[in-house]
Amino acid sequence: MTGALDGFSVRQIARGVAAGDFSATEVARASLDAIARRDGEVQAFQQTTEELALAAAGEVDAARAAGKTLPPLAGVPVAFKDNMNLVGTRTTCASRMLASYESAYTATCVQRMLDAGAVPVGKLNMDEFAFGSTTDSSAFHSTNNPWDLTRVPGGSSGGSAAAVASGEVAVALGSDTGGSIRQPAALCGVVGMKPTYGVVSRYGVVAFGSSLDQVGPLGRRVEDVAAALNALTAGGRDRHDAMSQDCAQDYLAHLDDSVEGRTVGVIPALLEAAGLAAEVRTAMRDAEERLAGQGVRVVEVDLPNMASSIAAYYVIASCEAFSNLARFDGVRYGYQEPGHATLARQTSRSRALGFGAEAKRRQMLGAYLLSSEAYDRYYLAAQKVRTLITADYRRAFAQVDAILLPTSPTPAWRHGEISDPAALYLADIYTISNNIVGNCGISVPVCLGSQSGLPIGAQLQGPAFADARLLTLARALERASDMEGRVAPAFAGRGGELA
Ligand code: GLN
Numbered sequence: 001m002t003g004a005l006d007g008f009s010v011r012q013i014a015r016g017v018a019a020g021d022f023s024a025t026e027v028a029r030a031s032l033d034a035i036a037r038r039d040g041e042v043q044a045f046q047q048t049t050e051e052l053a054l055a056a057a058g059e060v061d062a063a064r065a066a067g068k069t070l071p072p073l074a075g076v077p078v079a080f081k082d083n084m085n086l087v088g089t090r091t092t093c094a095s096r097m098l099a100s101y102e103s104a105y106t107a108t109c110v111q112r113m114l115d116a117g118a119v120p121v122g123k124l125n126m127d128e129f130a131f132g133s134t135t136d137s138s139a140f141h142s143t144n145n146p147w148d149l150t151r152v153p154g155g156s157s158g159g160s161a162a163a164v165a166s167g168e169v170a171v172a173l174g175s176d177t178g179g180s181i182r183q184p185a186a187l188c189g190v191v192g193m194k195p196t197y198g199v200v201s202r203y204g205v206v207a208f209g210s211s212l213d214q215v216g217p218l219g220r221r222v223e224d225v226a227a228a229l230n231a232l233t234a235g236g237r238d239r240h241d242a243m244s245q246d247c248a249q250d251y252l253a254h255l256d257d258s259v260e261g262r263t264v265g266v267i268p269a270l271l272e273a274a275g276l277a278a279e280v281r282t283a284m285r286d287a288e289e290r291l292a293g294q295g296v297r298v299v300e301v302d303l304p305n306m307a308s309s310i311a312a313y314y315v316i317a318s319c320e321a322f323s324n325l326a327r328f329d330g331v332r333y334g335y336q337e338p339g340h341a342t343l344a345r346q347t348s349r350s351r352a353l354g355f356g357a358e359a360k361r362r363q364m365l366g367a368y369l370l371s372s373e374a375y376d377r378y379y380l381a382a383q384k385v386r387t388l389i390t391a392d393y394r395r396a397f398a399q400v401d402a403i404l405l406p407t408s409p410t411p412a413w414r415h416g417e418i419s420d421p422a423a424l425y426l427a428d429i430y431t432i433s434n435n436i437v438g439n440c441g442i443s444v445p446v447c448l449g450s451q452s453g454l455p456i457g458a459q460l461q462g463p464a465f466a467d468a469r470l471l472t473l474a475r476a477l478e479r480a481s482d483m484e485g486r487v488a489p490a491f492a493g494r495g496g497e498l499a
Contacts (some may be wrong), residue, residue: 001027001258003448003493003494003496003497003498004030004034004167004329004461004492004494004496005027005030005031005167005491005496005498006034006492006493006496007168007485007487007489007496008170008439008498009220009221009223009485009495010073010076010170010171010219010221010223010224010227010228010255011026011075011223011224011227011252012074013075013076013192014070014072014073014117014169014227015236016071016075016078017064017070017074017075018394019072020064020065022498023057023061023064023075023161024056024057024058024064024074024075024117024119024499025054025057025061025062025499026498027057027075027076027077027119028053028054028056028057028075028121029054029110030497030498031077031119031121031168031170031496031497032048032053032121033496033497034167034368034494035121035168035398036099036170036340036495037136037162037289037493037494037496038146038166038167038468038491039168040310040391040489040493041144041149041168041238041475041490042143042144042146042149042162042163043076043125043141043143043162043379044123044124044153044158044159044160044162044164044166044168044201045079045122045123045124045159045163045168045451046058046082046090046092046122046123046125046140046145046159046162046420047089047122047123047125047169048121048122049086049088049089049120049121050114050121050411051088052086052089052170053119053120053121055078055094056114056118056119056120057075057119057247057478058094058116058239058248060074060075060119061099061485062378066387067314070117071115071116071117072116072117072227072230072231073113073116073117073118073227073228073231073492074116074117074273075117075393076117076118076119076170077118077119077121077169077171077440078113078118078119078120078121078161078169078170078171078172078173079120079121079122079123079124079159079160079163079168079169079172079173079333079464080107080110080113080120080122080123080124081124081126081157081159081172081173081174081175082123082124082126082159082428083126083129083130083175083204083205083206083208084107084109084123084173084175084204084205084206084215085103085104085105085106085107085110085204085205086103086106086107086110086111086120086123086411086412087103087104087105087106088103089102089103090102090103090123091103091123091127091142091206092123092139093126093128093206093353094125094126094127094128094129094137094138094139094140094215095128095129095139095355095359096139096335096353096354096355096356097240097328097334097335097351097354097355097359098206098328098333098334098335099139099140100333100487101333101334102186103204105204106204106239107201107202107203107205108201108202108204108240109200109201109202109204109205109215110173110204110239110383111204112201112205112231112232112233112235112286112349113173113231113232115231115232115234115235115338116230116234117169117191118223118231121168122159122170124159124160124163124172125138125140125141125158125159126138126155126156126157126160127155127157127180127358127359128271128355128356128359129206129208129321129359130156130157130175130180130206130208131156131157131208131321131327131358131359131362132155132156132178132214132295132424133153133154133155133180133183133184133427133428133440134152134153134154134158134415134418134424135152135153135154135156135158135162135184136152136155136354136416137155137357137358137359137378139356140389141263141451142415143158143159143172144162144163144415145152145162145163145165145187145412145452145454145471145492146165146415146487146488146490146491147188147189147450147455147488147489148227148412148454149309149410149413149415149490150414150415151187151310151414151417151454152186152347152412152413152414153184153187153215153412154183154185154186154187154408155180155183155184155186156174156175156177156180156184157172157174157175157176157180157181157184157192157218157384158184158188159189159234159342160171160172160173160184160192160218161174161190161192161218162188162189163190163325164188164190164219164220164334164426165188165220165339165487165490166487166488166491167487167488167491167496169319169497170220170224170455171217171218171219171224171225171227171228172217172218172219173215173216173217173218173228173232173435174214174216174217174218175205175208175214175215175216175318175439176190176192176194176213176216176426176431176435177208177209177212177213177214177434177435178209178313178317178431178432179194179407179428179430179431179434179435180369181193181194181443182194182407182431182442182443182459183407183408183427183428183431184218184445185218185407185443185457186407186408186443186445186446186455186456186457186459187408187411187412187447187454187457188333188368188412188454188455188488189222189445189448189454189455189457189475189483189486189488190218190219190220190445191218191219191220191222191225191441191442191443191445191456191468191474191478192216192217192218192364192442192443193216193217193218193223193225193229193441193467193471193474194212194214194216194434194435194439194440194441194442194490195215195216195229195232195247195440195466195467196214196438196439196465196466196467197212197214197243197435197438197439197498198204198214198243198244198245198247198438199214199229199232199245199247199440199465199467200214200215200216200229200234200244201215201240201241201244202214202233202236202241202243202244203238203240203244204205204214204240206326206451206455207320208320208324209294209316209317209321209324210319210320210324210436211223211245211316211320212313212316212320212435214434215232215436216229216232217229217232219301220343220483220484220485220486221244221484221485222255222442222444222474222475223255223316223475223477224306225250225442225471226251226252226471227477228254229244229467229471230250230252230368232253233247233248233249233251233463234248234409235248238247238453240282241381245400245465247467249468251467251468253468254435254468254469254471255475256470256471256472256475257294258294258471259291259294259295259472259476260294260295260296260403261295261296262297262402262459262473263293263296263297263299263399263400264291264296264297264298264299264400264401264402264404264460264461264473265298265299265300265301265399265400265402265403265406266284266288266298266299266300266398266403266405266437267300267301267302267403268300268303269407270306270406270430271285271300271342271406272303272312272449273282273409273429275426275427276406276409276410276465277360277409277410277411277415277449277451278451279411279449279450279451280406280408280410280449280456280457282357282450283354283446283447283449283456283458284405284406285358285373285402285407286446286447287404287446287477288404290476290481291404291473291476291480291482292296293480294395294479294480295364296473296476298339298451299399299400300398301399301400301403302392302396303389303393303396303403303433304392305385305389305392306389306429306433308385308388308389309385309389309429309432309433309436310381310425310428310429311382311429311430311459312385312386312434312436313428313435313436314365314425315360315369315378315379315381315382316379316382316386316436316472316473316490317367317376318362318363318365318366318369318372318381318384319370320366320368321362321363321366321372322362322363322365322367323370325355325359325363326385327348327442328349328351328354328355329347329351330346330350330351330354331343331346331347334350334351334354334401335350335353335354336350337349337350337353337354340342350434355378360420363495369379378415381475384439384498386436386437389433389436389437390436390437393433393437393439395461396402397463399446400460401408401462401466401469401473402460402461402466402469402470403460403461403462403463404458404459404460405417405458405459406430406457406458406459407430407431407443407457407458407459408427408430409427409429409430410427410458411449411452411454411455411456412446412454430459431459437464437476438464439460439462439463439464440461440463440465440466440467440470441459441460441461441470442459442460442470443457443458443459443461443475443479444457444458444459444470444478444481444483445457445478445481445483445486446481446483447481447482447483448457448483452469458477460473460474460477490493
């Protein structure tokens with residue numbers, strides 16, 4: 001097998017390496033070459049890790065030469081969001097605060113990908129500390145949407161989505177606190193999965209909102225994402241993350257099962273919401289029909305408290321962010337501005353210079369919301385809303401296997417087009433409630449918009465720990481689209497040849 005690396009699925013790469021069609025070193029070089037030829041325009045990467053990649057690939061090739069059975073992701077190029085620790089790299093969270101922070105240990109999610117034979121080619125840009133949905137709040141540079149470089153890739157895992165969409169890597173990891181895997185996946189035309197809270201360990205991933213954060217994979221096919229989830233869950237529970245559960249199973253096994261007789265819920269009122277682009281509405285109706293065409297029963301459900309989810313999320317997430325980011329004081333962690341007479345002055349100046357505007361906004365909001373004056377009115381009220389939304393989902397999932405809804409109200413917008421933070425928060429309406437409840441969710445590219453020509457993602461949300469069933473439905477949606485495996489046209493086949 002030969003051709004551009006970006007034409008291969010994760011399993012095809014691993015099988016090709018195992019069969020000796022090409023070596024892991026050749027694959028690593030092809031990925032690094034694709035990055036060299038494409039990332040000048042896309043700017044998905046914070047750093048590339050050629051040495052680590054060639055060392056890991058060399059180990060795979062040596063294992064094969066020694067006649068060993070290769071692990072399932074042997075030779076597959078992978079890159080990680082820059083809030084994930086990997087020894088030998090900086091973990092910056094795209095913040096000046098951590099600009100020179102060298103990973104002291106390797107995150108469990110990263111280690112599990114490496115244990116499965118994947119080859120680390122770099123660390124990916126993001127919104128600072130994962131606050132945002134554009135990747136424009138990175139302290140270092142913006143990332144461009146591979147489908148249209150004048151547009152945002154979404155965020156906060158925008159680097160992860162853009163690296164996959166441009167074919168620089170086969171698969172990437174992101175984190176999702178309120179939509180940060182699914183929304184950039186939708187805007188870049190790739191698959192992005194937020195597994196159920198607890199499925200993937202967060203040990204070694206810089207915390208944002210600890211009751212909401214979840215790590216997950218992005219890839220160009222549902223199959224690629226499932227293959228990564230196998231690796232992420234192999235080995236079961238991670239005792240370093242108290243919320244982690246044993247979710248090891250073969251997520252590839254049932255992907256192509258028939259979905260006949262499954263039930264999917266839709267929420268008609270959501271499709272009438274102001275702000276939903278007409279082409280997204282059309283795409284959602286098509287998605288419904290495609291599922292129905294495969295024997296899925298589509299029924300109406302209601303999540304009556306969903307409208308309150310944005311307010312509840314931004315209260316809870318900001319409070320948790322405030323408490324998690326307190327450690328960046330320039331003494332224990334983070335940038336230190338020298339030359340101040342008192343510790344208080346040093347801390348205050350270090351934080352003022354280390355954090356960007358959105359990170360400051362979230363922390364100030366969190367500090368106020370947790371004050372005695374505001375706690376009952378906002379934080380406690382948000383927790384009550386959380387209980388109501390959880391009950392809404394429980395009722396809905398008594399009737400249906402999954403809920404189909406948009407991922408983002410619009411396709412990718414231009415850099416700077418939405419600058420009001422409140423307007424950006426509102427665009428999270430379809431993804432946030434999933435994190436509030438801790439369920440699983442996935443975004444699948446279903447078409448190119450009839451007006452914009454940009455990718456549109458449909459989202460499926462499933463009950464907690466029904467991740468494998470969700471993947472089967474996602475695969476059904478993918479099967480009926482012509483988006484599977486697509487690399488953004490401007491970058492497809494540009495460099496990255498496998499000899
Ligand atoms: N856009 C949301 C926010 O800004 C979600 C971010 C995320 O999931 N990390 O908080």
